[in-house]
Amino acid sequence: MVDRLPEGFIRTFLEENVKYSPAVIAVATGYFVASRLYRVYLGPTSVIPGNFIDNFFNLPLIYYNLPLGKRYKNFIDLHQKYGPVVRVSSQAISVADKHMIKQILHDDDLPKGRNYKAFQFEGHQTLFSTIDKDFHKTRRRVVSPAFSVKYLSALEMYMSAEVDVLNDHIRSAIKSAKQLGTEPAEVDMWQLLQRTALDVIGTTAFDQSFEMVKGGQHPLPKAISDDLSMSALRASTAGLPIISNIIDLYLKYQKSKQFDISKFMIKIIEERLKSGKRKNDILQILIDTQKAELKNDRLDNQDIVQENILFLIAGSETTSNTIGFAITHLIEYPEVLRLLREELDDLYPRDVKADMKHEDLKNLPYLNAVLNETMRLKPVAMGGLVRETPSNYLLGGKYHIPKNMLLSCAIYSCQVNPEYWPEPMAFKPERWLEDSDIPADKDAFFPFSVGSRNCIGKNFAWMEMRLILASFVYNFDIAPVPESIEGLNDLRQFVTYTIASNSYKVKVSER
Numbered sequence: 124m125v126d127r128l129p130e131g132f133i134r135t136f137l138e139e140n141v142k143y144s145p146a147v148i149a150v151a152t153g154y155f156v157a158s159r160l161y162r163v164y165l166g167p168t169s170v171i172p173g174n175f176i177d178n179f180f181n182l183p184l185i186y187y188n189l190p191l192g193k194r195y196k197n198f199i200d201l202h203q204k205y206g207p208v209v210r211v212s213s214q215a216i217s218v219a220d221k222h223m224i225k226q227i228l229h230d231d232d233l234p235k236g237r238n239y240k241a242f243q244f245e246g247h248q249t250l251f252s253t254i255d256k257d258f259h260k261t262r263r264r265v266v267s268p269a270f271s272v273k274y275l276s277a278l279e280m281y282m283s284a285e286v287d288v289l290n291d292h293i294r295s296a297i298k299s300a301k302q303l304g305t306e307p308a309e310v311d312m313w314q315l316l317q318r319t320a321l322d323v324i325g326t327t328a329f330d331q332s333f334e335m336v337k338g339g340q341h342p343l344p345k346a347i348s349d350d351l352s353m354s355a356l357r358a359s360t361a362g363l364p365i366i367s368n369i370i371d372l373y374l375k376y377q378k379s380k381q382f383d384i385s386k387f388m389i390k391i392i393e394e395r396l397k398s399g400k401r402k403n404d405i406l407q408i409l410i411d412t413q414k415a416e417l418k419n420d421r422l423d424n425q426d427i428v429q430e431n432i433l434f435l436i437a438g439s440e441t442t443s444n445t446i447g448f449a450i451t452h453l454i455e456y457p458e459v460l461r462l463l464r465e466e467l468d469d470l471y472p473r474d475v476k477a478d479m480k481h482e483d484l485k486n487l488p489y490l491n492a493v494l495n496e497t498m499r500l501k502p503v504a505m506g507g508l509v510r511e512t513p514s515n516y517l518l519g520g521k522y523h524i525p526k527n528m529l530l531s532c533a534i535y536s537c538q539v540n541p542e543y544w545p546e547p548m549a550f551k552p553e554r555w556l557e558d559s560d561i562p563a564d565k566d567a568f569f570p571f572s573v574g575s576r577n578c579i580g581k582n583f584a585w586m587e588m589r590l591i592l593a594s595f596v597y598n599f600d601i602a603p604v605p606e607s608i609e610g611l612n613d614l615r616q617f618v619t620y621t622i623a624s625n626s627y628k629v630k631v632s633e634r
Contacts, residue, residue: 166525167523167524167525168210168216168522168523168524168525168528170522171208171209171210171216171522172205172206172208172209172210173201173205173209173210173211174201191615192615192616192617192623193615193616194506194616195505195506195507195535195616195620197211198211198217198506198507198531198533198536199533199535199536201217202217202219202533202536203536207219207220207223207536207540208220208223208518208519208522211531214527214528214529215509215528215529215530215531216524216528216529216530216531217507217531217533217536218518218530218531218532218533219533219536219537219540220519220537221537221540221543221564221566221567222519223518223519224532224533224534224537224569225566225573226518226519227510227518227530227532228508228510228532228569228572228573228574228576229573229574231516232256232574232575232576233510233511233512233513233516233530234254234255234256234510234511234513235253235254235509235510235511235576236254236509236510236511236529236530236531237254237511237529238509238529239251239252239253239254239509240252240254247425247426247428247429248262249262249429249430249432249433250262250263250266250430250433250579251433251437252433254511256575259575259576260575261419261420263575263579264420265412265415265420265422266408266409266412266430266579267579268408269405269408269409270579270580270582270583271582272582274408275582275583275586276481277403278327278403278404278583278586279480279481279586279590281323281326281327281404282323282326282327282586282587282590283478283479283590284326285319285322285323285326285332285336286319286590286591286594288319288322288336288337289315289319289336289591289594289595290594290595290598292310292315292336292337293308293310293315293595293598293599293631294633296308296309296310296631297631297632297633306632307600307602307630307631307632308630308631308632309604309628309629309630309631310628310629310631311626311627311628312447312450312627312628312629313443313447313622313625313626313627313628314625314626315336316443316444316446316447316591317335317439317440317443317444318335318336319335319336319443319591320438320439320440320442320443320587321333321335321344321435321439322334322335322336323438323439323587324434324435324438324439325435326404327404327405327583328404328405328406328431328434328435328438329388329391329404329405329406329431330402330404330406331391342382343382343384343387343435344435344439345382346382346384347384347432347435347436348440350384350432384428384432385425385428388427388428388431388432389424389425389428391406392406392410392424392427392428393424395407395410396410405431405434406427406431409422409426409427409430409431410427434580437578437580438580438583438584438587440618440619440621441503441584441619442584442587442588444501444503444619444620444621445494445497445498445501445503445584445588446588446591446592447622447627448497448500448501449493449494449497449588449592450592450595450601450627450629451611451627452493452496452497452500452550453493453596453601454601454602454603454608454629455550456550459493459550459552460596460601462489462552463489463490463493463596464596464597466487466488466489466490467487467490467593467596467597468597470483470484470487471597473634479590479593479594479597481586481589481590484589484590484593485585485586485589487589487593488555488556488557489552489556490589490592490593491555491589492552492553492554492555492556493552493592494585494588494589494592495552495555495563495568495570496550496551496552496554496555497550498568498570499538499539499544499563499568499570500538500539500548500550501620502534502535502538502569502570502620503570503619503620504534504569504572505534505535505616505620506531506616506620507531507532507533507534508531508532508534508569508572509529509530509531509532510529510530510532511527511528511529511530512524512525512526512527512528512530513526513527514526516528518530532569534569534570537567537569538567538568538569540567543564543566543567544561544563544564544567545561546561571584597634598633598634599631599632599633599634600631600632600633600634601629601630601631602629602630603629603630604628604629604630606628607626607627607628607629610622610623610624610626610627611627
């Protein structure tokens with residue numbers, strides 16, 4: 124952050140925004156008030172409940188999202204008060220009904236909302252950020268080979284190597300604690316998991332381990348995190364032009380001081396092309412598109428840069444946070460930890476040395492159940508999956524939604540709805556097992572979204588989550604650190620759902 128805004132920043136803002144006469148401002152204000160009153164009391168969405176102030180202005184949405192990171196909590200409270208369909212701003216409706224969510228995401232496959240444009244780094248569309256369905260269809264077809272099950276199996280060795288680095292780091296901490304007489308060791312698993320996920324993506328995406336677990340200080344992860352935070356700010360203020368202009372000018376100023384991601388990644392691409400050596404990573408798949416017959420199938424160097432940034436973002440913090448939340452639940456529920464460890468010990472007996480293989484782990488029902496239950500209670504998209512109506516739209520057979528309205532699919536509220544989930548707030552992996560007394564409602568479960576915009580990296584994420592969590596539980600005994608338990612009371616979401624302190628320590632010892 125800066126101590127004060129630079130003089131040029133203020134001058135530019137004034138030049139851009141103070142240029143209308145009082146009469147024009149008065150007319151514009153009158154039109155704004157009249158149009159909002161019509162929408163709230165007489166328009167087609169007036170039958171949808173919601174707070175008046177939320178529907179008249181966008182300010183509550185901005186307030187909860189920017190300084191607090193509590194927009195998701197605001198949405199949860201609104202759904203608890205008003206039901207499965209709620210107006211959350213003058214331009215947005217939140218939907219928590221499983222049938223309507225399926226209609227929006229899958230059956231009608233509505234395009235992503237305009238707020239996703241804020242995630243177009245340096246103006247480039249990507250698989251994640253584009254709102255153009257034709258562009259998405261072409262780009263997904265082109266990059267999908269990098270995420271096929273067959274290709275991912277070739278990347279397992281790289282993932283496993285980074286898991287070994289994580290385990291070695293924890294063992295080193297245990298050894299140090301033993302030497303100092305401070306057993307058991309305390310390690311910050313939240314931080315270690317984030318670092319491991321970054322190393323995994325670096326190695327598998329473009330053959331560049333950041334060595335973050337080993338204590339590396341590579342500037343790229345921080346630069347991308349900063350870019351993502353900036354995009355979240357822009358997305359949150361999209362409905363307020365003046366505030367958005369202030370944010371944009373400030374972010375341009377901040378970005379000028381950052382590590383240049385594009386230059387760094389273009390250098391990697393150019394070095395790969397110059398060497399003429401093929402490597403078994405995601406970058407190679409993208410480079411190979413440059414020889415495609417169809418022009419639209421070719422990714423230039425900037426396209427490759429932006430897609431790799433997407434992979435780094437989508438494949439690091441989202442995955443690491445899910446594993447981290449799983450560990451918090453295992454500590455809270457010792458019986459679940461015991462059952463998971465028992466399943467792993469049956470597969471890999473303690474007296475037989477064997478490397479864990481994803482082919483084995485993917486068939487473990489309880490391991491999968493623990494991860495599914497974690498994603499139900501702690502979904503990455505806690506704030507909702509946003510789509511936009513390209514024309515007047517009939518939702519659920521009864522709600523008439525105007526063109527250009529944002530529909531936010533409230534994944535969390537759906538996944539804890541007592542109509543769909545018995546004992547919805549309880550962490551019960553057994554609901555995912557066959558013949559369960561409280562079976563999971565898989566039609567009310569959207570951890571990787573559904574429809575054409577579902578997560579292309581789903582199989583990648585599953586492999587990484589299984590390998591890391593299984594190895595950690597199999598190799599180490601864990602116990603809570605009271606201060607970290609208290610930290611779980613403060614959760615936030617700006618882009619991904621996380622612990623506000625960005626820390627969760629556990630006591631660890633060798634089994």
